[in-house]
Amino acid sequence: MWLPRGKLIKDEFNPVRMNWLEAIHKLQAGRFSGYLSCRDLHGRGVVLFVGGQLVAVCFDGEGEHLVDQEAFVRIFDRSLSGDTMLCIYHLSQPLALQLFGVISGEMLFAAQQLQLLDIPHLLHTLKHDRFNGCLRVCAAEDVALIFFQQGNPFGFFHDGGTDLVQDAELSESVAWQPGASVDIIAGQSELSDNLPDLMESLDLPVCWQQAVAKAAQCR
Numbered sequence: 065m066w067l068p069r070g071k072l073i074k075d076e077f078n079p080v081r082m083n084w085l086e087a088i089h090k091l092q093a094g095r096f097s098g099y100l101s102c103r104d105l106h107g108r109g110v111v112l113f114v115g116g117q118l119v120a121v122c123f124d125g126e127g128e129h130l131v132d133q134e135a136f137v138r139i140f141d142r143s144l145s146g147d148t149m150l151c152i153y154h155l156s157q158p159l160a161l162q163l164f165g166v167i168s169g170e171m172l173f174a175a176q177q178l179q180l181l182d183i184p185h186l187l188h189t190l191k192h193d194r195f196n197g198c199l200r201v202c203a204a205e206d207v208a209l210i211f212f213q214q215g216n217p218f219g220f221f222h223d224g225g226t227d228l229v230q231d232a233e234l235s236e237s238v239a240w241q242p243g244a245s246v247d248i249i250a251g252q253s254e255l256s257d258n259l260p261d262l263m264e265s266l267d268l269p270v271c272w273q274q275a276v277a278k279a280a281q282c283r
Contacts, residue, residue, distance in 0.1 A: 077149065
């Protein structure tokens with residue numbers, strides 16, 4: 065899952081010696097809002113917190129999309145193998161909540177080339193359909209999100225930001241870059257209702273212990 069980068073809290077490092085359970089508990093205690101971004105040669109993972117609550121995890125790579133326990137199994141295994149790099153980004157709680165809608169949403173259309181799209185027609189269709197969700201614009205390693213509610217855009221998330229902003233600097237827009245593409249991701253309109261708590265619903269201690277034992281056997 066590619067997302068814009070928020071405010072950098074921890075620069076890219078190898079988490080091979082990191083205890084994931086301890087790290088998650090520390091972020092919970094600090095009521096952290098933001099996400100952990102993992103990458104390796106096989107894909108990318110995101111672990112998202114809203115106000116200290118662990119609400120979503122996913123891992124995308126090699127034609128697969130993993131969530132919840134399966135995503136944590138992959139992230140834990142790759143971290144302990146020493147092949148993963150990790151960054152931590154802080155976001156405002158409202159923006160982190162909007163990212164939950166992106167991560168848990170439904171991909172309607174992926175990697176549509178912007179230069180081939182009729183943008184006015186697309187925006188008219190989203191408005192007519194009272195679309196809830198976001199457009200994710202990507203070019204190389206740069207990403208921007210445009211959030212919609214009831215068919216109307218209401219905020220942008222750019223690299224380095226911590227909050228939704230109300231406008232975009234067109235001269236610096238990702239959409240102008242060569243090869244820019246857009247994903248259309250449908251989400252919920254009321255994101256704050258019944259947010260999941262993955263520390264309650266998933267057995268992460270067992271998942272982590274199994275990953276540690278597996279790593280020890282491979283040494």
